[in-house]
Amino acid sequence: MITHEPAAVLFDFGGTLDADGLPWKERVYRLFLEAGARVVREQFDPSFYKADDALVGAIPATTSFEETVARLTAGVADALGLADTRIADAVARRFIGDSLANIAGNIPLLRELGRRYRLGVVSNFYGNLARVCDDAGIQSFFQVFVDSTDVGCLKPDPRIFQRALEALDVSASAATFVGDSLPRDMAGARGVGMRHIWLAGAEPSADGPCCRGDVQIKSLRELEAILL
Numbered sequence: 001m002i003t004h005e006p007a008a009v010l011f012d013f014g015g016t017l018d019a020d021g022l023p024w025k026e027r028v029y030r031l032f033l034e035a036g037a038r039v040v041r042e043q044f045d046p047s048f049y050k051a052d053d054a055l056v057g058a059i060p061a062t063t064s065f066e067e068t069v070a071r072l073t074a075g076v077a078d079a080l081g082l083a084d085t086r087i088a089d090a091v092a093r094r095f096i097g098d099s100l101a102n103i104a105g106n107i108p109l110l111r112e113l114g115r116r117y118r119l120g121v122v123s124n125f126y127g128n129l130a131r132v133c134d135d136a137g138i139q140s141f142f143q144v145f146v147d148s149t150d151v152g153c154l155k156p157d158p159r160i161f162q163r164a165l166e167a168l169d170v171s172a173s174a175a176t177f178v179g180d181s182l183p184r185d186m187a188g189a190r191g192v193g194m195r196h197i198w199l200a201g202a203e204p205s206a207d208g209p210c211c212r213g214d215v216q217i218k219s220l221r222e223l224e225a226i227l228l
Contacts, residue, residue: 012179021201051075156188
């Protein structure tokens with residue numbers, strides 16, 4: 001249990017709210033393989049980063065979750081040189097379906113957390129974070145959405161965390177950050193003096209926690225026992 005109850009809880013989006021500790025790159029890679037694409041990791045990773053970077057600041061804030069993922073997977077397929085557009089389409093559909101199902105399962109938790117804490121989302125995203133959360137049916141649970149494209153810096157830069165804390169009018173010591181990335185989420189929260197909970201996922205990791213005594217969870221639903 002966290003002994004000093006925080007006034008706010010901040011979440012990462014991709015890999016955290018929409019998946020239990022599995023980043024977008026890993027999910028997209030696995031879905032491409034399942035869809036029949038013959039691609040190796042050494043080829044996939046730079047293709048994903050190229051497609052991901054191309055979306056940053058290049059899509060309107062009103063771009064839907066579905067369209068965002070469709071453009072991402074199409075960009076990955078193009079970078080990989082895949083001629084069959086049906087593969088990217090299939091990956092996008094699976095990705096959205098899995099994301100929405102996972103998010104729906106987290107809604108009861110978010111509802112309960114929202115009754116006790118101020119909630120926010122802080123994400124390295126494309127400029128349309130609020131719209132994506134609205135499409136996912138969770139926008140109403142959060143008081144602030146901090147999108148790296150809007151702020152002009154990426155986690156773990158302290159400015160992106162400070163923007164959320166200022167919007168919620170809470171100090172770093174009165175907040176907890178929940179995320180799946182050690183170098184971006186955990187290290188970033190630590191850098192501003194914020195408690196942090198690592199959503200490590202169900203798969204074993206060779207990485208240790210960010211700090212000694214850190215809380216580490218496999219599923220977001222474990223927060224019920226920690227924060228409620």
